[in-house]
Amino acid sequence: MxxxxxxxxxxxxxxxxxxxxxxxxxxxxxxxxxxxxxxxxxxxxxxxxxxxxxxxxxxxxxxxxxxxxxxxxxxxxxxxxxxxxxxxxxxxxxxxxxxxxxxxxxxxxxxxxxxxxxxxxxxxxxxxxxxxxxxxDKDELLAYLTDYLREELGPKIGWLPLGHLLIKIGKFDQAAEICNQLLALTAENNWEWLIAIYNQLGVIHNCKGQFQQALSFYQKSIEILEKDISLYRQQLAAVYGNIGEVYRNMGDSKAFEFYQKALEIQENLLPPNHPHLAVSYNNIALAYKLFGNTSKAHLYYQKTLEVQEKSLPSNHPEVATTDSNLGALYQEIGNFTTALLYYQKALEVKKKTLPPDHPSMAITYDNIGLLYRLMGKYSDALCFSQKALQIHTQSALSNHPDTAIFHINIGETQREMEDYLAALSSYENALNIQRNSLRPNHPDLAATYSSIGVVYECMKKYTDALSSYHQSQEIYKESFPSDHPHMATLYNNIAGIHYAMKDYSTALQFYQKTLKIRKKSAFSNHPGLATAYNNIALVYGALNNKSKELFFYEKALKIQKESLPPRHPDLAVTYSNMGALYREKNDYSKALSLYQNACEIQEESLSANHLCLVTTYSSIAELYFFMADYSMALTFFKKTLLFFKSKGFIYLYPLL
Structure with missing residues (x-):
């Protein structure tokens, strides 16, 4: 050749x-x-x-x-x-x-x-x-990227640069094979080679979700580095950062300890715009986001981007990663439009610089899928999450924890589409992967148990739902502080079960716990706050306290109008809830206006036979009947009747 x-x-x-x-x-x-x-x-x-x-x-x-x-x-x-x-x-x-x-x-x-x-x-x-x-040859972006990656591969220690490159393109098993062969040929006193090989093996196992093996190899690196710290300070910082990443992936707050150790060394050794500083800032931001401190996370992401813009080519994969992380943060605070812009920016960079089956491509596709689900665009959501899953299953990563996340997100979309058995199957696929790859009290397991609980609640299997939520709660207690945002989501789910079982006082207690946490950890117009207000309003409605019910609905609606797209399904829920309240107050024209708002959104965002849309048709029909507009009442009753006939039910209208 x-x-x-x-x-x-x-x-x-x-x-x-x-x-x-x-x-x-x-x-x-x-x-x-x-x-x-x-x-x-x-x-x-x-x-x-x-x-x-x-x-x-x-x-x-x-x-x-x-x-x-x-x-x-x-x-x-x-x-x-x-x-x-x-x-x-x-x-x-x-x-x-x-x-x-x-x-x-x-x-x-x-x-x-x-x-x-x-x-x-x-x-x-x-x-x-x-x-x-x-x-x-004068394609500056391609040349700049090539030069940077060449520099990033570091000193030419045998085949190690090839191993590094294989990791970059997601070929972890081939990279491990090269490292193990090099390890067998390396003398015990060749510290430089051993440090590099052990560190690279740690990276490989972390990428594969084998966290204990990763820590073991990083510890071997540290044992050698500590023999002459003055000579290997920069390498020590890199290993500390890698250990921090493993602990973050395990959901362990020890991540902060090692990230700070790495940052302290780097700030003393490196110029202020060195790419390694950007890596440390990004890692700290990820940890703050994981543990619920969104303002600190945003601060460190901005620091990351500032360094990368000065030190990396604009189409470098790490710039795309930061864009994805900022997208996830804006998603977390409910700014979906900005989140989508960052995800799309990341995807365009990755398309130009990575092979189409790279695991990093899968993560971006799944991010976009999750965002579309939150925006109520379920078919788009399913399409992107399935793209992500396909990449992982074709890349020999079927047991990677990220693959479990793809199954979960597909299950979430299936649940929203009311395909509950398919959703449960997706969650079980995720659990099987997580049980094999994560520690028993990893927060990701807790999240999956919560998702299963939501499906059981939708199926009205309340005992099974509470059991799943309690499994989730036990894990979260070991992993997070009591005011972590994940606890707010869990309390909200538990409250929903008690509301469905007509235990309204207990439901209100858990919804108030949810609200307290979300007020502390989210921005003032976060959609999660609107959800909490909406749920509290429902409880007050069940307790027949109409003034407080209306007060909390209006707070919810104000936040949703500020933070959600105008056709988001959550707005339809609030409009429907307020419509029901005004109907009970015999203010039929106000109730009709609210239900019509809900109907317009649902007709755009939900399938024609979605139960929520059919329920809205029925409510509008009844209002037209009360207002003696029998022609319009009949029109909407017929729409409702079509649904029940398609399901094989007989629906009787006592008003007729």
């Missing part, structure tokens, strides 16, 4: 730029899964892992591609490759005289030539034309 590469370089040097063709073509087949990855990466980079043979004769390549259509398992691809030889030093050779097919002019590119994916044109269902452009 080296000889062929050198021969191609020699042939390229023998022809001038003017003699080089400006366009060449290639016909080939792709499996559907490979083609889908190519589509996802549109506008990004593509590299072939072999020598690439192309033809300057369009018809030859086109006919070859067309012939592939006979194989129904393949997608036929006709590549049109644009070349500007004056702008690229990529080696290629025009083999006019040396190819065995004398009538075809072959242009052969060397291995790992990089192209940018351009326009994709569908010829038919099994045949596509795709434009590729040879990358430009």
């Amino acid at each position: 080296r000889d062929l590469h050198q021969q191609i370089q020699k042939l390229r040097a023998e022809i001038s730029n003017d003699q080089c063709p400006r366009t060449t073509y290639r016909g080939q087949g792709m499996l559907s899964a490979e083609f889908e990855k190519l589509q996802i990466n549109s506008g990004g980079l593509l590299s072939f892992n072999n020598f690439l043979s192309t033809s300057t004769d369009r018809q030859v390549a086109f006919c070859f591609a067309e012939s592939i259509k006979q194989d129904k398992s393949m997608i036929a691809i006709f590549f049109r490759i644009e070349i500007d030889a004056s702008l690229s030093s990529t080696p290629f050779a025009l083999l006019k005289d040396t190819t065995q097919f004398t009538m075809e002019e072959e242009l052969l590119f060397s291995m790992h030539t990089i192209f940018r994916i351009g326009q994709m044109k569908k010829i038919d269902d099994q045949f596509w034309e795709i434009e590729l452009r040879l990358t430009n």
Whole structure:
């Protein structure tokens, strides 16, 4: 291969730029899964892992591609490759005289030539034309990224840089194999090599969710580093940061201790805009977010971004990670529009710099899916979360804790769509992974038990729901302070069960606990506060205290109008609840206006046979009947009747 590469370089040097063709073509087949990855990466980079043979004769390549259509398992691809030889030093050779097919002019590119994916044109269902452009040597972003990653790989200690690169692209098992082979060949007194190998093995096990193994390897690094701290201070900071990350992934507040140790060393050794400082700031921000301090998290994310903007290329994967983290934080505080902008920004960067099946791509897809669910866009949510799960299951990461999160988010969307059995199945898939990869009292297990409890509550299996919530509560007590936001969510769920069981005083106590925590940990217009006010209003309604009921509904509505999209389903819930209150007060026109607001939102965001929408139709019908508008009443009663007929029920309207 080296000889062929050198021969191609020699042939390229023998022809001038003017003699080089400006366009060449290639016909080939792709499996559907490979083609889908190519589509996802549109506008990004593509590299072939072999020598690439192309033809300057369009018809030859086109006919070859067309012939592939006979194989129904393949997608036929006709590549049109644009070349500007004056702008690229990529080696290629025009083999006019040396190819065995004398009538075809072959242009052969060397291995790992990089192209940018351009326009994709569908010829038919099994045949596509795709434009590729040879990358430009003066493409500043690509060059900057390449230079930075080359620097980031560190000193050339044998095969370790390759292991680092394999971690970057999500090939953890191959990276571990290289490290273990190097470890077997490394002498006991070769401290520099041992530190690097142990640290890289720790990174690999952390990425795979094998946290105790990761800590064990990091501890081996520290034992060597402490033999001469003055010589290895920077490496010690890196290992401290890595240990902090493991503890954060385990939900353990020890993360702060090690992050601070790393930061103190770095601030003494490094210039203020060094990328390693950005890593430490980001880690501290993640820990603050995990433990519920959103204001501190925002502060450290901003510090991260400030350093990265000065020290990294704008399309570096770590910039995308910070964008994702800021998106998650804005999502946490209820600013969904800004959150989506950050997630989309992260996705665009990753499409340009990472392979389409990289685990980091899966995380961004899942983030967007979760956000769409919170925005009430359930079909979009399911689509993005399933993309994430597909990447992980195809990347040998089916038992990674992140894969459990993807199952959970799919289950949450299925629950919102009232497919409860499917949701329970998704949660069980998540539990199986978490039990095998996490410690028994990990907060992620508690969250999954809570999700299962919500489904049982929706199925009116209240005893099972309370049992799941209590399992969750026991874990949270061991992991978090009593005023952590996760506790607020749990108290809210427990309150909902007591409300459903008509134990209103207990329900009110738990809702007030929820409100107290959310007031302390969230911004003043966080949607979680609106939910708490809404639920407290429901309890006061059940206790027949109408003035307090209305007071809390109005507080909820004010926050939702400030923080949610105008067609968010949560607004419909509040409008419906207020409509019911005004109906009980015999203010039918006010009640009708509120129900109509709810109906408009639900018709846009819910399926036509969603129970909430049908309930709103029924309420509107009854109001029209009370107002003696029998024609409109009949219209909405018929809409309700269609639903019950589709479910095989007989619905009797006593008013008629």
